[in-house]
Amino acid sequence: MNIILLGAPGAGKGTQAAIICKRLQIPTISTGNIIRAALKSGTEMGLKAKSYMDAGRLVPDEVVIGIIKERLSDDDCQGGFILDGFPRTIPQAEALDSMGIIIDKVIDIDVSDAEIISRLSGRRVCESCSDTYHVKYNPPVIENKCDKCNGTLVQRRDDHPNTVKDRLQVYHEQTEPLKGYYSKQGKLFVVKGEGDIDEITRLTLTAIEA
Ligand code: ADP
Ligand code: ADP
Ligand code: ZN
Numbered sequence: 698m699n700i701i702l703l704g705a706p707g708a709g710k711g712t713q714a715a716i717i718c719k720r721l722q723i724p725t726i727s728t729g730n731i732i733r734a735a736l737k738s739g740t741e742m743g744l745k746a747k748s749y750m751d752a753g754r755l756v757p758d759e760v761v762i763g764i765i766k767e768r769l770s771d772d773d774c775q776g777g778f779i780l781d782g783f784p785r786t787i788p789q790a791e792a793l794d795s796m797g798i799i800i801d802k803v804i805d806i807d808v809s810d811a812e813i814i815s816r817l818s819g820r821r822v823c824e825s826c827s828d829t830y831h832v833k834y835n836p837p838v839i840e841n842k843c844d845k846c847n848g849t850l851v852q853r854r855d856d857h858p859n860t861v862k863d864r865l866q867v868y869h870e871q872t873e874p875l876k877g878y879y880s881k882q883g884k885l886f887v888v889k890g891e892g893d894i895d896e897i898t899r900l901t902l903t904a905i906e907a
Contacts, residue, residue: 698721698723698777698801698802698905699777699778699780699798699799699800699801700717700777700778700779700780700800700801700802700803700804700905701779701780701783701784701800701802701803701804701879702714702779702780702781702782702804702806703803703804703805703806703872703875703876703879703885704805704806704807704808704890705808705810705813705865705868705872706813706817706861706864706865706868707808707813707816707817707820707861708806708807708808708813708890709806709808709816709890709894709897710781710782710806711727711729711730711781711782711829712829712835712894713806713894713897713898713901714727714779714781715828715829716894716898717779717898717901717902717905718779720902721777721779721905723776723777723778723779724773724774724778724779725778725779725780725781726765726768726769726774726778726779726780726781726783727781727782727827728756728761728764728765728781728782728783728785729781729782730827731764731768732746732750732756732761732764733750733827736750742760742764745760746760750854750855751854751855751860752860752863753855753860753861753862753863753864753867754863754867755785755786755867755871758786758788758789758792761783761785761789762788762789762792765780765783765789765792765793766792766796769796769798784875785871785872785875786871786872786875787874787875787878790875790878790879800879800882800884801884802884802886802904802905803875803879803884803885803886804886804887804888804901804904804905805876805885805886805887805888806888806890806897806901807887807888807889807890808890808891809891810865812891813861813865814858814861814865816831816834817856817861817864818856818858818861819831819832819833819834820852820853820856821837821841821850821851821852822850822851822852822853823843823845823846823848823849823850824848824849824850824851825843825846825848825849826843826845826846826848828843828844828845828846828848830843830850835894837850886904886905886907888900888901888904
């Protein structure tokens with residue numbers, strides 16, 4: 698099963714992907730995590746992406762399409778995958794189609810802008826393993842420590858309030874049109890993304906299995 702998780706920044710794509718990929722035994726591919734890892738290890742791609750990311754803008758299509766092309770050709774993706782954060786523009790979706798990749802289901806996790814702003818301001822991520830928490834809604838057992846690996850939790854640079862507004866605008870302008878793109882193909886399922894994390898997982902799995 699080849700699945701896309703769609704939704705605004707902070708909609709809960711990463712949180713849900715982490716749960717669902719274990720249930721379905723398929724890998725999650727997060728372009729955001731791949732880019733942040735490249736940045737951390739100082740590769741040319743990472744450095745090029747940094748200014749876009751910090752400004753809350755999208756990294757150019759050809760860069761992310763290149764990343765995805767390479768990653769989806771790996772052996773572990775041949776039995777299915779979950780895409781978290783890709784595609785984010787119509788040209789990115791068209792690139793998947795022209796690679797001959799068949800997408801089975803697109804799950805849109807629907808969350809209001811007001812909720813997005815409060816989620817992103819409280820989001821914390823593990824420096825070591827990228828696991829995601831929220832200071833209020835999903836706190837770690839020990840303050841600022843990752844439950845899984847005991848790594849330190851930090852706030853992402855692009856989760857600061859000024860950048861969040863720009864990211865939401867980018868989402869509405871460039872990513873939201875993908876809903877129409879996939880709904881025309883009969884692949885779009887909308888899941889209400891506000892409320893209990895386990896309930897959202899249940900709704901998502903129901904949509905995937907439909
Ligand atoms: P979020 O978790 O808030 O949805 P991501 O971690 O997916 O954010 O992405 C963070 C940043 O990485 C984006 O704001 C953008 O700069 C870059 N990025 C990630 N995926 C893509 C993509 N598919 N196309 C362009 N830029 C991307
Ligand atoms: P995305 O990958 O779509 O950017 P995340 O999975 O990183 O979103 O979630 C954004 C923030 O919201 C994180 O701090 C996460 O812990 C929190 N979060 C995720 N799902 C929920 C939910 N259903 N209710 C409240 N907070 C949530
Ligand atoms: Zn960790």
